[in-house]
Each structure stands twice: as C-alpha cells, then as structure tokens.
Amino acid sequence: MSIDERGAVCVLGTGLIGGSLLRAAVAAGYRAFGYNRSESGVSAACQDGFEVSGDLSAVLVRAAEVDALLVIAVPMPAVEHLLADIAALAPGCPLTDVVSVKGPVLDAVRKHGLEALYVGGHPMTGTARSGWAATDPDLFQGAVWAVGVDAGTRAEPWSRVVRLALDCGSVVVPVLAEEHDQAVARISHLPHVLAEALAEAGAAGGKLALGLAAGSFRDGTRVAGTAPDLVRAICEPNAAALERVLDEAIETLVTARDRLRADGRLGDLVERGFRGRTAYDDRATWDITGITPGAGDWLGALHRAGRDGGALRAL
Numbered sequence: 276m277s278i279d280e281r282g283a284v285c286v287l288g289t290g291l292i293g294g295s296l297l298r299a300a301v302a303a304g305y306r307a308f309g310y311n312r313s314e315s316g317v318s319a320a321c322q323d324g325f326e327v328s329g330d331l332s333a334v335l336v337r338a339a340e341v342d343a344l345l346v347i348a349v350p351m352p353a354v355e356h357l358l359a360d361i362a363a364l365a366p367g368c369p370l371t372d373v374v375s376v377k378g379p380v381l382d383a384v385r386k387h388g389l390e391a392l393y394v395g396g397h398p399m400t401g402t403a404r405s406g407w408a409a410t411d412p413d414l415f416q417g418a419v420w421a422v423g424v425d426a427g428t429r430a431e432p433w434s435r436v437v438r439l440a441l442d443c444g445s446v447v448v449p450v451l452a453e454e455h456d457q458a459v460a461r462i463s464h465l466p467h468v469l470a471e472a473l474a475e476a477g478a479a480g481g482k483l484a485l486g487l488a489a490g491s492f493r494d495g496t497r498v499a500g501t502a503p504d505l506v507r508a509i510c511e512p513n514a515a516a517l518e519r520v521l522d523e524a525i526e527t528l529v530t531a532r533d534r535l536r537a538d539g540r541l542g543d544l545v546e547r548g549f550r551g552r553t554a555y556d557d558r559a560t561w562d563i564t565g566i567t568p569g570a571g572d573w574l575g576a577l578h579r580a581g582r583d584g585g586a587l588r589a590l
Contacts, residue, residue, distance in 0.1 A: 283343035293348025294410035347372035350508030369432035377452035395423030416444035430569030449581035460516035
C-alpha cells in the first residue's frame with residue numbers, strides 16, 4: 276500500500292506514546308507529522324528527522340488540507356484545549372486518541388461537537404520513561420490496542436484507526452468506552468496505586484530494607500518509577516472506576532490482615548492470587564473475522580467479540 280493510500284497521520288503530542296506512534300507510522304510508510312507543546316520536544320524530534328512543530332494552528336491547518344487522521348496523544352488534562360482548536364481548525368478530520376481513559380475523552384469530544392468522526396483508542400503499552408528520548412517505533416509490536424465501538428461510530432474513521440494500529444504491529448480489541456475504563460481500572464490504574472504504596476512501604480524500611488530488595492520488590496514497583504504528574508494524569512480521570520476496585524483491594528488486604536492476626540495465616544488469598552496470575556499467563560485470544568465495518572450490526576458484533584476474548588489481526 277502506498278503512502279497516499281494509507282492517508283496522512285497527525286500526532287498531537289510527541290511524548291512516549293505519541294512520539295513512538297509517530298516513529299512507528301513513518302516506519303510503516305505513512306505520511307506522518309506532529310505537534311508538541313515543548314520547544315525541547317520539538318527540537319529533539321526534528322533533530323531525529325521527524326516533522327514536528329510547536330505551532331498548533333499551523334499543524335491543524337495542514338492536517339485539514341490533507342485529511343489527516345488526528346491522534347490526540349496528550350494527558351487527559353490537556354485534551355480539552357486540543358479539542359477546542361481541532362473544532363475550530365480541523366473539524367472535518369477523522370479523530371482518535373491514545374489517552375488511558377475513554378469515557379472522559381468521549382464526553383469531551385461530544386462537548387465540542389466532534390463525535391461524528393471520532394474513534395476512541397488506547398494502546399496497552401508503555402514504559403516508566405517519558406518524553407521524546409523514550410520513544411520507540413517498536414513499542415506497539417505485539418501490543419493490544421483498544422479501539423472504540425460505541426454507538427454512532429462510523430465505519431470509515433474506525434477502519435483508518437484500526438489499520439494504523441495494525442500497521443504499527445498491534446492487535447486490536449474492540450471495546451465500549453465504559454467497559455474499557457472499568458477494565459483498565461483493574462489492570463492498569465490499580466497496579467499504579469499499589470506500586471506506589473509498595474514503594475513507599477519499602478523505602479520506609481530504610482537502607483537495610485532497600486539493600487535487601489530484589490526481584491519481587493523491583494517488579495512490583497516498576498511503574499512507581501513513572502513521573503508522579505503522569506501517574507496522576509493517567510489514574511485520576513478514571514476516579515469512579517478506580518475507587519470501586521480500590522475498595523475491593525482494600526477489603527481483600529484487610530481480610531488477609533485479620534486472618535493473619537487471628538491465626539498466623541493468609542487464608543486463601545495466596546491461592547486466589549495464584550489462580551488470577553495463572554489465568555493471565557494462560558490467556559488466549561481468538562481472531563475476529565467475518566465482520567464488515569458498516570454492515571448490519573457490525574458495532575454490536577465487534578463489541579461482543581472483543582468482550583469474549585476476540586482480537587482483530589487484519590481488516
């Protein structure tokens with residue numbers, strides 16, 4: 276497929292995820308360019324040979340001229356600002372995002388009247404590092420990329436988003452915004468909070484505890500090495516779902532503590548945890564086929580397939 280057939284991609288925000296997406300899109304043959312707010316980020320990307328500008332208006336005008344797929348790749352607190360400019364300068368462009376929550380983004384998109392061409396997205400990948408220096412064109416290889424199938428989603432922009440995800444090396448799981456946010460509260464946002472608590476507990480043991488720390492502490496606290504402002508931007512927009520799973524986790528820990536206090540045992544927590552980890556290790560997906568975007572109940576069929584463990588590996 277030629278560059279013209281793939282269409283253009285405009286990445287708004289070139290930190291770890293956005294910058295890696297820009298690199299991956301160019302490597303896959305897309306005509307891709309981007310915007311970044313910080314001058315240092317723009318300079319670093321340009322020095323590496325990528326078309327990145329700090330002039331948002333100019334970038335959006337260019338995107339509108341070439342009908343680029345806009346990719347919002349900034350933390351949730353900055354989304355509203357971008358959407359206001361998109362609504363003013365490039366309202367006809369297909370639009371997606373890589374933000375870690377989907378419900379709040381969808382609400383903001385609707386507020387600005389951009390829902391007709393919007394398709395939510397969230398590549399389930401990343402590292403504890405941030406900024407252009409951390410970007411990697413292979414970041415999405417083998418990763419799961421959640422793509423929205425909410426009511427009203429249109430086939431053409433949806434297909435463009437899926438094709439980009441596949442071309443970057445990911446597999447696509449169709450998902451509703453609400454169900455996505457409930458799921459990531461469990462497998463992404465809660466782990467961030469628990470990692471912070473575990474890191475704090477370890478450090479409270481002083482030099483001896485940290486001197487003895489090995490693999491279990493290192494692995495359990497890996498994401499606590501993420502910049503605090505980024506952790507807040509990831510987790511806090513999903514407050515309602517995160518609160519619910521925090522309540523569950525706290526209840527589990529309190530029960531374990533009480534059992535340990537009563538008879539020196541952890542109860543069945545260890546067995547249940549082992550089963551949960553084994554279920555993760557043994558998970559298997561199946562290929563979604565036979566669903567044509569735009570035909571019949573295609574959104575419902577994709578939603579059901581994604582919820583039941585299906586994934587798209589091709590269009």
